[in-house]
Amino acid sequence: MDSPPPYNKLLKLKPDSFEVTRKELDLDKPGRMKEAVDILDAWVQKQNHFRKKDFNKYYLETTLIGSKGSIEKAKRVLDKMCTLRSLLPQFFGDFNCKKDFGNLFDIVTPIVLPTLTEEHYRICWMKIHDKQYEQAQFMDFYRYYIIAGDYMKTHDYTTGFRIVADFSESNVMDFVTKSNLVEMRQALTIYMEGYGMRVKGIHIITPSKLVDALVTLLKQILNPKIAGRLFIHKTVEDIYKYVPQDLLPVEYGGKEKPMQEILDDWLDVLSSEEHMSYMREINCAVTDESCRNTDTFNEHYAGMPGTFRSLSVD
Incomplete structure (x- = not known):
């Protein structure tokens, strides 16, 4: 190629x-x-x-x-x-992202940003909403990013990823208590060892004092090298040091289109017959x-x- x-x-x-x-x-x-x-x-x-x-x-x-x-x-x-x-x-599985993931997108807006950073990193950004979480939603979340991951394997070219999770308006403790540690560890194994995802940083945005519980959870399932790339930010502005503001959606002060529009674009492609046929293959x-x-x-x-x-x- x-x-x-x-x-x-x-x-x-x-x-x-x-x-x-x-x-x-x-x-x-x-x-x-x-x-x-x-x-x-x-x-x-x-x-x-x-x-x-x-x-x-x-x-x-x-x-x-x-x-x-x-x-x-x-x-x-x-x-x-x-x-x-x-x-x-x-x-x-043979999943249609628009039809088969129930109310997943009520609790999270998971997107991959269109533009690479200057270091040629891809940014995975997720906004976690202030909702009550259900166990089934976690598995649907993992499946969604697996489907997106297979799309990126044949359409992207990047030196690494920065993962950003915005918990600024969500209940961190509810997330921690509803998480299934085994499933989360298995999902991370798929992403990092199955897809070969090179994680340059995991960034969590939250002013919550309960963030230590989330960090403890993550450190149980991340290897020491990746755990050393875990960063906590109290405000969105703190993350501009790692992710250029211009690349972010307008909600975050950037020049990219709104998160929901980006998500809709992803759902259209991932739910297309072309991509679903590829997933079956x-x-x-x-x-x-x-x-x-x-x-x-x-x-x-x-x-x-x-x-x-x-x-x-x-």
Whole structure:
């Protein structure tokens, strides 16, 4: 792949996104990325336990980008994502974002901002509203970002992510007490280890004195490296140091269109027949564990957070 994906209004790339991102990973020399993708593809074809082997080249390239250019790490990421689809089927499915997530968008407005930062970071922003939370809404939230994640795997090109959660008008303690720690840990495993999401910072906006309870919750499920990138901000203005104000929606003093309009754009695309058809295809990327070396499976998965040995898989 030598040119950016077709233009889409959801995820704008900079003119030099490919050049800068590849150079950071020492994959900018002519033919270097193609060679790496071809090696990764050849490896996929040899994996007897993979039920799907026809990953498109852009998917393989963004997997390499999320793996910091390491072919060996990209192999592990692909294997892990296919395995997680098999082990945690409740997170994946044939979902229509507009119709199947009930009242999820009453409690949260989850968006991915269109414009990259100067460092070529993508910003995931969520506004949590002052509502009573229901357990089912948490799982729908995780599913929504999985569907969005698969869209980004074939349309985006970024060096990393900043995640912003605005709790400034919400009940932090209600969120903490309603959260299922195991499900949250499993979802984060999917995002970070299955999609290879390179998290540059997690930013929480809230003036609440109860934020310590939320931080304690998150530190239980984040690895120490990512936990060290957790930042608490009392006001929106505090975050401008990390996220340029101009890139934010108008509600936050930025020049981007309102959050609801951005969300509506995402829902239109993610609920389109084109993307739903793609999701049905990519969700076939599971594993047949009868064809895998058992010792290798136990070494890499049985001891993961959440202890998959204790999971009941249909």
